[in-house]
Structures are given as structure tokens and as C-alpha cells.
């Protein structure tokens with residue numbers, strides 16, 4: 178199973194299994210949608226619930 182360690186881009190804390198997260202990203206173009214996984218990895222910021230609620 179593919180497992181990637183995620184961390185919050187605000188506080189840098191690790192995201193726990195099952196934790197609610199928020200992703201901030203630029204709206205992808207149609208061309209980019211084809212490579213959405215690579216796009217997400219490159220362009221998205223993961224934000225944990227604690228930081229998002231602040």
C-alpha cells in the first residue's frame with residue numbers, strides 16, 4: 178500500500194492516520210488534471226485541523 182507521510186505546512190506537525198486535513202491548492206488547468214497526483218504533490222499545502230481553525 179502506498180503510504181506517504183504527510184505533515185502540516187503551517188505547524189510542520191505530522192498528520193495522524195484518520196485526522197481531518199485541509200488542502201490548499203491552485204486551481205488546476207484541464208491539462209494538469211491528467212496528472213493530478215503529481216500536481217497535488219507539487220502544488221498543494223496540507224493544513225491540519227488545528228491550524229485551519231485558528
Ligand SMILES: [Zn+2]
Pocket residue numbers: 185186187188189190224225226227228
Ligand atoms: Zn498544523
